[in-house]
Amino acid sequence: MLKAFQDYFSQLLQDNPANYRFLLAISGGKDSIVLGDLFYCAGIPFGIAHMNFQLRGEASDGDERFVQAFAKRCEVPCFTTAVDTKNYATEHQLSTQMAARKMRYKWLEKIRQEGGFDYIVTAHHLNDSVETILYNFTKGSGIKGMLGIPAVNGRVIRPLSFATRQEIDAYYNQEELVHREDASNAESGYARNWIRHEVVPKLQKLNPSFEQTVSRNLVYWQQINAWFEQEAQQLKAQIWRTEPLRHTLQLSSIQNHPALLTLLFHWLQGFGFVAEQISGIHAAVLEQKQGKLFLSKSHKALIHQGKLIIEVQNTPPSLPQLWPRGESSLSLYGQKITFSTYTKGPISIPNQADIAWVDATELSFPLELRHWRAGDVFYPLGMAGKPKKIQDYFTDEKIDRFAKDRIWLLVNGDGRIIWVLGFRVDERFKIREDSTHFAEFQLIPQLDLSKE
Known part of the structure; x- marks a missing residue:
């Protein structure tokens, strides 16, 4: 011995x-x-x-x-x-x-x-x-x-x-x-x-x-596991995207993988999902059930547009923020929004999701930053002045239910929506040929959004 x-x-x-x-x-x-x-x-x-x-x-x-x-x-x-x-x-x-x-x-x-x-x-x-x-x-x-x-x-x-x-x-x-x-x-x-x-x-x-x-x-099992871990890691590097608030798995690349259930179990058990739930996710992936939601004790998973999206559960709600007159910037749960006014407009308005140019004369302070509510309507720029429910706009833009609850709306003092941050300005605030005062809003990531 x-x-x-x-x-x-x-x-x-x-x-x-x-x-x-x-x-x-x-x-x-x-x-x-x-x-x-x-x-x-x-x-x-x-x-x-x-x-x-x-x-x-x-x-x-x-x-x-x-x-x-x-x-x-x-x-x-x-x-x-x-x-x-x-x-x-x-x-x-x-x-x-x-x-x-x-x-x-x-x-x-x-x-x-x-x-x-x-x-x-x-x-x-x-x-x-x-x-x-x-x-x-x-x-x-x-x-x-x-x-x-x-x-x-x-x-x-x-x-x-x-x-x-x-x-x-x-x-x-x-x-x-x-x-x-x-x-x-x-x-x-x-x-x-x-x-x-x-x-x-x-x-x-x-x-x-x-x-x-x-x-x-x-010995056999340990070698099989080592081989599987290596293969799973290589596959994950190709189809898995990690962002500050979420993990996204591109399902189309593994839809017909012979070890799909085993791969899902390997990847998802770390998020608190148990075997029965992972079997349910596997079945939903095979049947391409869009919008199917699964909840573990710590995370939530959503099948959306050929993807499996995973986020932490019970994220504290982001409270509305008022923007008083005279403030040039506002910190907003890990982001910073700047506000500048000009008497001369831009030569051309940049096509950037994080920048919005509007007619400053239409602004009525205090402005408000909040998330969408049922019944919210705005007039998306470029849609000939036709109104659209925010919820329908999110659907048309293929925004998943997790993400849409985090998108901010910049709301005028009179209740009109100015800008769906990161997406579209409201037609009623667009810069016109006779505009004389101009305002620029810019969204700047500032902190780790995973701490929101």
């Missing part, structure tokens, strides 16, 4: 482990004690860190004292801390296990940096990966869930990933080690414990080499 551990560890690091300092997360349980003993016997520099989660009363305190004694026997530094796990879980609306995990890794990284350690080491082994795969499989996590627990994840390394629970038990017995037993590990009330005690033994009856079979498959 010691030789196998040293060989595997060197392979993970692609270097001699003795060249580094490691911070071992030691709970006092069998797996972590074996981990500590292997480091000690191999002569690899290490320190020990133990978090007392205060979940088992005196037993938790006993674990802490046991780990401190173990560190003393190994003659290595020991770092301990006690945390109120239940209170943290309640405050952050997490399960007890998830709260413990978050606090543990955050604290371990703090100690790693402060203590000058190169890596954090945990005692996860092959059976932990097997249990994780089975758990993820039942939850529908996609190919990523079939990759087990990574042996190396940034500054966290798991050099027992190759070893089965039986091999760890054999080394433990051979070396006559002692550990602290957490009584909750024997209970089947937790999902992982149930998999460990009820599911895995039955699978081992079907295949006595079940763990080794999973280990071989892990």
